[in-house]
Amino acid sequence: MDIVIEIATTIVAQLQKPTLAFLIGGMMLAALGSKLEVPEPVYKFIVLLLLLKVGLSAGISVREANLVELAVPAALAAAAGIAIILLGRVTLARWRGVSEMDGMATAGLFGAVSASTLAAGMAMLDSEGIPYEGFIGALYPFMDIAALVTAIVLARLSAERKAARTLQGAAGGAATMTVGGGGGPGFDQGFGGDMIKGILVDTVRSPAISALLLGLAIGIFGRPESVYESFYDPLFRGLLSVLMLIMGIEAWQRLSELRKVAHAYVLYGIAAPFAHGLIGFGAGLIAHTLTGFSAGGVVLLSVMAASSSDISGPPTLRAALPEANPSAYVGTSTGLGTPVAILSIPLWIALAGAVIGF
Known part of the structure; x- marks a missing residue:
């Protein structure tokens, strides 16, 4: 009972912090019909600065990190991303009224990582004085790429199998499906290694991963401490508050799009962040047991x-x-x-405090 009270108290206290206050404020403005808008270039610039900050911080820390202490959480982050996709495959993608392609795409998006949510979590831990590994930002690409590649490969494989069955039925059972051979219409278009390579290249070239990897590389091989401490770090919380305001407004506006699809997506959007967070928490506990991974890192x-x-x-x-x-x-x-994930951050802080302790 004491643990439940402690968790509830922590959640209430965190809801009053600037990060969540700006998110909720943005949702309230949109709900009231406010015309407040933040230009798209401003949004992209804020995201770029936040990603560079996270990458630089991670890179600076990676230079001094123990490779084993880094490798274990990285492997577990990738495993968590894959586990989230597999969970989505047996739940949402098989839900009546949900096409498997749409379900896998949704699972892929939920298995990948939100830079803004990660930044919000860092800000909350910093405000509470809770320490965490500086290299935590370097784990982002491992989970992100593993989830996206897994989701896309499984979705494409399922589509090819479906097409092959359709072709086989139309041909009276004469057609067969062979990977790399040519039964299904898509297999002769490079399904397999070439497709996975293409997914990896596209993901690495995406704006978020590119900015993060750039910051990570500069942090490891350069000496950016002066610009980091004088520019990126001081601006971090202020820029994050504006980003949370933008995301609150956009989240409310996007809710109208859910009317076009099955109610299963509403249930998934609410429940998935908690289920996936527990997967991440379990992975963090394993890393904590094996390498002493901090409670903040969990x-x-x-x-x-x-x-x-x-x-x-x-x-x-x-x-x-x-x-x-x-x-x-x-x-x-x-x-x-996204709003549910950000609002759930106090839960993970309280749970880590109760299970591991700060």
Whole structure:
């Protein structure tokens, strides 16, 4: 009972913090019909600065990190991303009224990582004085790329099998499906290694991953401490508050898109961040047991798992799965997944405090 009270108290206290206050404020403005808008170039510039900040911070820390202490959480982050996709495959993608392509695209977006949600989690831990590994930002690409590649490969494989069955039925059972051979109409278009390579290239070239990897590389191989401490770090919280305001407004606006798709997406958008966060929390506990991964690190791994990609994921999925309905996966992610994930951050802080202790 004491643990429940402690968790509830922590959640209430965190809801009053600037990060969540700006998110809720943005949703309230949109609900009241406010015409407040932030120009798209401003939004992109803020996201770029936040990603560079996270990448630089991670790169500076990676220079001094123990490779084993970094490798274990990285492997577990990738495993968590894949587990989220597999969970989505047996739940949402098989839900009556949900096409498997739309379900896998939605699962892919939820398995990938939201830079804004990760930044919000870092800001909350910083405000509470809770320490975490500086290299935590370097775990972002591992979970993000693993989830996107898994979702796209499984979706494309399922589509090819369906097409092959249709072709086989039309031909009276004469057609067969052979990977790389040519039974299904898509197998002769490079399904397999070439497709996976293309997905990896597109994901790495996406704005979010590119900016993050650039910051990471500069942090590792350069000496950016002076510009980091004088520019990026002081601006971090202020820029994040504006980003939360933008995301609150957009989240409310995106809710209308969910009317176009099955109610299953509403349930998934609400429940998935909590289920996925628990997967991340479990992965963090394993890393804590094996390498002494900090409680703050466990919180941020949970936050990454609970989040859904708002930058790198949508364009990657649009390119790789053009058949999927963006109203389904983007609406579910931005309209419900992102605000629920951000609002769930206090839960992971309270849970880590109760289970591990700060």
